[in-house]
Amino acid sequence: MLTRRDFGLAAGGLAVLPGLARPALAQRAGGNLVMAQQAQPPTLDAQVTTAQAARNISLHLYETLYARDEAGNPVPDLAEGVDISPDGLTYRFALRDARFHNGKPMTSADVKASLLRYGRVGGSAFIMQPVDAIEAPDARTVVVRMKAPSPGFIAGISSPRAPCAIMPEEEAGKEASKNEAIGTGPYRFVEYRPDSHVQLARFADYVQNRAYQGMDGFAGRKVPNVENITIRFVAEGGARTAGLQAGEMHILEAIAVPAAQRLRSDASLKMHEMMPWSFQTLMLNLAQPPMDNPAFRRALQAALDLEEIMAISTDGLYRMTHGWQHPGTTYFAGDAGKELYNINNKDRAKALLKEANYKGEEIILLGDSSFKNHNDTIVTAAEQLRGIGINVRVNITDWPTAFSQRTQRSGWHVWALMLGIEPYEGPYGVVGFFSGHAPVQHVRDEVIEDCQRRLTTGLKEEERKQAVADFQKRMYDEAIAIKCGDVGIVQATRAQVRDYKPYRIPRMWGVSLG
Template identity: 40%
Template sequence: MPRHNELLLRSALAAAILATAGTASAQEAFKCPKTGGNLVVGLEAAVPTLDQHTGSSSATRNVAMNIFETLVIRDAEMNPAPDLAQSIEQSGDGLTYTFKLREGVKFHNGKALTSADVIASFDRYKQMGVNRATLDIVESWAAPNDATFVITLKKAQPTFLEALSSYTVPIVILPSEVAAAPAGQIEPIGTGPFKFVEFIPDSHVTIARYEEYVPNTALAGLSGFAGNKQACVDTVTFRMLTEVGARMAALETGEVSIAENVPTISHERLRATPGIELVSLKYHSLNVGYPNWSAPPTDNPKVREAILAAMNMEEIMEAATDGAYELNSTFQFPGTAYHSEAGKEFYNQNNIEKAKALLAEAGYNDEPVVLLTNQQFPSMYNSALVVSEQLKAAGINAELRVLDWPTALATSENEVQGWNFFFTYWATVTAQGGAASLRNIANHVYKPVDNAADAAFDKAFAGVQSGSTVEERRDAFAQAQTIALQKVMAIPFGSMSNVQGIRSDVENFDPFYNTRLANVWLDR
């Protein structure tokens, strides 16, 4: 797993580091040993959209982050790193960030990148981006010239570059004329090493090498989503193979070269299969769920507390992963900078009698509790099955509502009726540090009544973003996490690993939180 223990310690130096990041690495720059061929990737979920501003699904990122780029992104250690920016300078008072754009960058339609495109993209994200609250701290942005973009903050925020470089729902840069499109209706035109070719819903997405791509030479090779990226294959076809058996069969027969999320039950057989290698990321994602505060009966805090009290996390995680898990009471992976066990007393209570007492106190009267899930992600579906039985044992009338993944996700994000508890997992938001994981909660994934914020949580979250010292920010994270668990804003079930299968002719593919296909070639 990429380590990022020092993220907080480095954040104060981030601006200085990035300001000099345009210097080429002393290492020899990456060049594709071979080029050509079509690389086929078997996706575990359908791609709901390629509009990266408005799509929070990992399936969207798996495709879109090979097409689009941002001003600043995260490297393998989860530190901010330049992407379309050549350099970043921070003013002495911490209020102004000046981004110089890389020279010679062109969009896939042949248009040269300028700061006008950056402004249009930021304007669009401020209006409709999923994580647009990231920009609430911004007073203004401007473009003094075609190669310069300037952000001015309302007040200094030590973690601003960390927030800006988040790629959970990144602020990808679009041509200004594309940025005027409504949500979900953009032409997928970016500046990345691959350009869009075709999107057939529920079937496949095809991308192709962009011959005029200008790589970022600040690094010799790829680090996270940063660095020198090259498209070594001619095309990539992402096939949406949501049924796990079909996806594993396609890997075994060679119909796909890379298969996402190999289940534990298939590991032994595939390891013994000639021509197949399994690669893994130990801490890939956090299995998590959250209640809907706006729909009865989960609008009652005692009902939410009863749901949490009834849960046996070992049973949930065993079903979700076939044993490939670690219990985790936190919103961070173990060993990382913000990891804290604050609020652990609310986790894995496995207390049916307490749950029954809380339901009685709530005046619960057998109203349905609708568990919203999908079958494309087995971890989510199996978690829902186990939780359903645990809630029934406590006297809760649990019902499953099973939709396809894009519809389930959209329902959880846009609807406040028709569901009471949503099952998902967090990968990038957990990996990128405390502020990123808490921002998921601060942006009201739990659907409070009238979208009203929780004052105590928001105060602690503000401390995570703006605390003047590392210690202050860590303490604020612990406070916010305790509040989230106590009030049942979100429930971490445990940490999951992720294993992917690759054919032996795939070279230089490394597992990450999302699929990266730059600098990968086929040895055929």
């Protein structure tokens, strides 16, 4: 078993962990599991951050009232269920048995304090804005009263984006990132060494949710088999792959598609493909001429060969899907807008440029070097647009600079973005991306604003589904943004990692080492 003094790892290095590299190929059940991810978390306060690097860790430590199942639908987790009043103003949650890592049983007082804290510091604190009051009438019941109906409330508190984590009442009274990492999850926190690793240990007193038979997304029955988990921060993809091959690492958060293809025949490894993982998109700045002209935007929409963009930017791991929600989910809007997806008609595009009275103005395409998908998408799109006579300048920066630049109303026209957690969560994040006080396109569209209003206030599911269909149609009719397609990823494990199921994070409950 690993001890604290065994962790002297350099970020990106391949230092051998005691008891891992040599015995790794014959590890017994239990033991020590090592997962490698690209980045270190900005904080271990699960409520505060939307960083994937933090979710990978915090969702082993914390649980939420509702979580997402394998298909991304909200299901009970720490709650046994919820009764919602007919007017949509009162939510009554019954709580299941759970115990915190400090030994304290979870009560409604902890849940109330955690929800109130989320409204103050949460990474998606807006989900608490409709809440008028929270009551704890007894130890096993929490009542949330709304100012107005909010059909998206359960979707919000079940989101893993910045989890609405339940923590002890005394920790919920602390400021952002000042709390101890104490939750009810199957693993407990041991230590965090920046630029190196986080260590977790099996929570021996974890109370499994017996309403489930097995794993189910971020909910389900969570069985902590391995004794210790080490999450290493290894920025360089080649180093992560080499560490997996050498047996120093058991699970990779992601492996490059070419490396996955090369290693598929290696019997000591397993590749786990996930499709879909995210949308590949081109966001358009409607505040910057000539992008403020719908005819010009439709010219771009008509000109682009989206399949070529997807094939190049994903190394072949993609699917061509027009929907702004994933097929098979509740809010998938069918064929709305489909006729305007991947037109790839250069003559039509040139006619639209003429209609737009385009005079050769420079169009700035903004990408970043941190994500291959973004860089390849921008470079490929630029060549295609030059092919119909558009004056294109490509601006490739690092990710923080590109992300900051897109918040400005000038200096860019097109921005490449993989939209991942939002479509997984459902329609609220996606529609919200293009509505409200700061839409990504910088110019509010009143039809989309109305779709957002109907989505967030409609008490009937059919009303909300129609709002999403209307949103999707508007996105295509006005070329508000361009969806290129769906991107997949590959997670990788050693073959000795048993019962691993790929998901939005590498779930390390339910697995064992052979």
